[in-house]
Amino acid sequence: MMTSNTMKLRMYRIVSSAMSVTRALLVLAVFVCLVPPGCYLDVNVQCETDNDCVNGAVCEVQTHRCKCPNGQTSCDVGDTVICVDLQTSSEHCGQCQRTCVKGKQRCVVGSCQDCGANAKFCPDGSCIDPQTDPANCGDCGIKCPTNSECLQGKCSCRAGRQVCNGVCVDIQANVQHCGSCGMTCPTDKPFCIKGVCQKNCSTQCEGVCTDTSSSQEHCGACGNRCGSGKICCQGKCVDTQSDSNHCGGCGKVCDGGAGCSSGSCSCQNGAQFCGGTCVDIKTDPRHCGACGQACASGETCSKGMCCPTGQTNCEGLCVDLDNDPWFCGRCEHSCVGEACVKGDCEPCKDDSSCSGVLSCNSSRQRCVCGPSCGWVQAAQGASSDVQILAVQADAQQHVYLAGSWRGEGRLGVATHKGGASADVFVAKLDPLGRVIWLRVFASQGQSEARALAVTKDSLVVAGVFASSLAWGSNTLTAKGSQDLFVAALSTTGTAQWMVSAGATKSTEATALIREGDTSFYVAGTFQSQLALGSTSLSSSNSAEGFVAKLQVEANQPRWFWAVAPGGQLQPSSLALQGNTHLLVGGSFQSDITIPGKDPLKSNGLRTLGLFRLNRVGGVVSDGIGALGNATLHGLAVCPSGLTYIAGSFQGSTKLGSLVLQPEQPSDPGDMFVAELDGSFQVKRTLTFPDQGFGEALAVGCNGKDVWVAGTFEKSITWSKDLASATKGKQDVFVAQLDPETTPNITLKTQQTLGSSDDDRVRTIALDAYGGVFVAGESKAEATFPVKPKDTTVSLVGSQTRWLWKVTP
Numbered sequence: 001m002m003t004s005n006t007m008k009l010r011m012y013r014i015v016s017s018a019m020s021v022t023r024a025l026l027v028l029a030v031f032v033c034l035v036p037p038g039c040y041l042d043v044n045v046q047c048e049t050d051n052d053c054v055n056g057a058v059c060e061v062q063t064h065r066c067k068c069p070n071g072q073t074s075c076d077v078g079d080t081v082i083c084v085d086l087q088t089s090s091e092h093c094g095q096c097q098r099t100c101v102k103g104k105q106r107c108v109v110g111s112c113q114d115c116g117a118n119a120k121f122c123p124d125g126s127c128i129d130p131q132t133d134p135a136n137c138g139d140c141g142i143k144c145p146t147n148s149e150c151l152q153g154k155c156s157c158r159a160g161r162q163v164c165n166g167v168c169v170d171i172q173a174n175v176q177h178c179g180s181c182g183m184t185c186p187t188d189k190p191f192c193i194k195g196v197c198q199k200n201c202s203t204q205c206e207g208v209c210t211d212t213s214s215s216q217e218h219c220g221a222c223g224n225r226c227g228s229g230k231i232c233c234q235g236k237c238v239d240t241q242s243d244s245n246h247c248g249g250c251g252k253v254c255d256g257g258a259g260c261s262s263g264s265c266s267c268q269n270g271a272q273f274c275g276g277t278c279v280d281i282k283t284d285p286r287h288c289g290a291c292g293q294a295c296a297s298g299e300t301c302s303k304g305m306c307c308p309t310g311q312t313n314c315e316g317l318c319v320d321l322d323n324d325p326w327f328c329g330r331c332e333h334s335c336v337g338e339a340c341v342k343g344d345c346e347p348c349k350d351d352s353s354c355s356g357v358l359s360c361n362s363s364r365q366r367c368v369c370g371p372s373c374g375w376v377q378a379a380q381g382a383s384s385d386v387q388i389l390a391v392q393a394d395a396q397q398h399v400y401l402a403g404s405w406r407g408e409g410r411l412g413v414a415t416h417k418g419g420a421s422a423d424v425f426v427a428k429l430d431p432l433g434r435v436i437w438l439r440v441f442a443s444q445g446q447s448e449a450r451a452l453a454v455t456k457d458s459l460v461v462a463g464v465f466a467s468s469l470a471w472g473s474n475t476l477t478a479k480g481s482q483d484l485f486v487a488a489l490s491t492t493g494t495a496q497w498m499v500s501a502g503a504t505k506s507t508e509a510t511a512l513i514r515e516g517d518t519s520f521y522v523a524g525t526f527q528s529q530l531a532l533g534s535t536s537l538s539s540s541n542s543a544e545g546f547v548a549k550l551q552v553e554a555n556q557p558r559w560f561w562a563v564a565p566g567g568q569l570q571p572s573s574l575a576l577q578g579n580t581h582l583l584v585g586g587s588f589q590s591d592i593t594i595p596g597k598d599p600l601k602s603n604g605l606r607t608l609g610l611f612r613l614n615r616v617g618g619v620v621s622d623g624i625g626a627l628g629n630a631t632l633h634g635l636a637v638c639p640s641g642l643t644y645i646a647g648s649f650q651g652s653t654k655l656g657s658l659v660l661q662p663e664q665p666s667d668p669g670d671m672f673v674a675e676l677d678g679s680f681q682v683k684r685t686l687t688f689p690d691q692g693f694g695e696a697l698a699v700g701c702n703g704k705d706v707w708v709a710g711t712f713e714k715s716i717t718w719s720k721d722l723a724s725a726t727k728g729k730q731d732v733f734v735a736q737l738d739p740e741t742t743p744n745i746t747l748k749t750q751q752t753l754g755s756s757d758d759d760r761v762r763t764i765a766l767d768a769y770g771g772v773f774v775a776g777e778s779k780a781e782a783t784f785p786v787k788p789k790d791t792t793v794s795l796v797g798s799q800t801r802w803l804w805k806v807t808p
Helices: 004-033
Strands: 058-060 065-067 073-077 080-084 105-108 111-114 148-151 154-157 162-164 167-169 191-193 196-198 231-233 236-238 259-261 264-266 272-274 277-279 299-302 305-308 312-314 317-319 339-341 344-346 359-361 366-368 375-380 385-393 399-406 408-411 414-417 423-429 435-441 448-454 458-465 468-471 474-477 483-490 495-501 507-515 519-526 529-532 535-538 544-553 556-563 570-577 581-588 607-614 620-637 643-655 658-660 670-676 682-688 694-702 705-712 715-719 722-725 731-738 746-753 759-766 772-778 782-784 791-793 800-806
Touching: 305 312, 305 317, 375 385, 375 791, 385 408, 385 458, 385 759, 385 772, 385 800, 399 458, 399 800, 414 435, 423 448, 423 458, 435 468, 448 507, 458 519, 468 483, 468 495, 474 495, 483 519, 495 529, 495 556, 519 570, 519 581, 529 544, 535 556, 544 570, 544 581, 570 620, 581 620, 607 643, 620 705, 643 705, 658 670, 658 682, 670 705, 682 715, 694 759, 694 772, 705 759, 715 746, 722 746, 731 759, 731 772, 746 782, 782 800
Parallel strands: 385 448, 483 507, 507 570, 620 694, 670 694
Antiparallel strands: 058 065, 073 080, 105 111, 148 154, 162 167, 191 196, 231 236, 259 264, 272 277, 299 305, 312 317, 339 344, 359 366, 375 408, 375 800, 385 399, 399 423, 399 448, 408 414, 423 435, 448 458, 458 483, 458 507, 468 474, 483 495, 507 519, 519 544, 529 535, 544 556, 570 581, 581 607, 607 620, 620 643, 643 658, 643 670, 643 694, 670 682, 694 705, 705 731, 715 722, 731 746, 759 772, 772 800, 782 791
């Protein structure tokens, strides 16, 4: 008889032996799992549905055995075998029992990787990607059904599958859910093919009838499973986001040379669809610049623009690179005054070497657009309002424009669609008036550039803005209802530095002039308190004038000094006189205090004022005021040292030591030009008698010539034998004066411009080669006297703004 201890020992050995056999079977099961077609967790367990299986297994219909789903492997966890995805399991990453560090790593494609920026930490210390983790889809612990995947934080069955009894099944091939959930195939039709129960099956994968042309797990062949982001199309795993033969879905082919991007057919490398075909609108003559925009016979498509054959589109201009001095050999190369001969720059020999349009300045051997080279450029738009308020020319005869731009319009070939409020615009034209570039700087309120200065390497504009103004990557914010700004661009149109200043109410910049390339003088008005650098200015309730110096070092602007003469001065013009003085011209309505000098007296009417500042500290030195009703519009200092002012007056008006007399006492306004010597004394005047109201609005000089431009009504008398009558309500005149005659200034030449409605001058600019540029506007079609042939500019919208290069 066995003792109690002996019986216990035998029982222990029997149990140990049984456990050894169990472990051996589990090891065998793990080994089998690694070998296709699958892994049966327990060959002795019969199953009818997936619910009969445990630990992530599913029921194989043909064998009625529990097995791991495709793509998963069984792993031994203690005395239990579970199904895991070695590609994503943090406890079994790449192989059983390889554990990723909790809270720091996660399993990505079978490899432990550090948690990324989208990771979320769960209470168990693991890190998950709630956007893609099927075991934690959207949040920790939210597990997706078997054979589903997690897309953007939501569980979704893989393509071709549907949730049935909590499991994603292929209703195209599953005999228990054939065509729809719960639809079991009968014994006489045991195969589910494309969602229909049938008698026969051509291909079986893992005992299941499979359509390898569309099966995600058996695409093209059994066991060929399509990876994440791909679907099975015609027996091939494809990415419908990028495959041009299956773009957005199987069989959706991109035609016309289009490629597939983000699941949609689109043209590549800048091409676009025209008539169902991808075309390069930069070079295709049938669709040049836009679909259906065909070039005419004898033209080619160059960078989206139809140009005569042999010419190239350079910044919106059709040019001959062989002989165009501003685009010589290539678009980025300018001869800077030399002739362009077969694509190379050379000193000009005669006019014929200057493209037949320009003139050869023999003393400098430069091709120039001289006095005989005239043109007109217009800014137009049915719903636009473009104001040209400032014009300047550089040493290479490029012309710069600045002003305001509202709505959708065009300047030459350049177009811009602006908003309901006015923005600041700046443009560069070549010497023939062709637009090289146009820049518009957006603001949140009414903004405009009112003055312009050109330096060696840049151009500087000054004006006013409301709310905010974007200048390149920087934005200015207004302190008051509107502030002044001064900002720079490179000669290629790139925004550089910018600075603003604002009073507690309103501040404006009305005039700007440069001293060298780094110093600038700015004039304008302000109301209330204004800080300019370390200087604080104060005004009464009315707007008062100021003058300030701006210094720029290493693209950093700073206010150097500022001064506000007493009285309600409204500055409109600045000019430099020699190396000692700065001239400030405008109008005033109350006395202007001049330290150490007699004040400029006002009779209560807004009248002309002109004074000088020294250029080292802004101290007012002396001034001239008009006793009477007069207005100053233009101011220029000529190389001779003489100063000229232009404007209008009404009634007998004393200007310095001279008296201006109207032709008729009842005249509403006559025009005048006055000459001042180097001592700031008025020496001579010239008046322009006219019937109706007239204004001399701009004056300038180049060399010895003085030019004045303005408007008049009804008629104007230039001399006893020379008179011009208006064509419309108000016409434009441009006159060349001869200041060398004595004792009076005389007229050399004059031209008038008139439409059937109002015409007006805004400003005038001159270059060193005799070029005269006048900016203005017309409210009807206008014909400009330009050599060799007059040019007519049509009316688009309510009025057309124009720049006219005058030819004598």
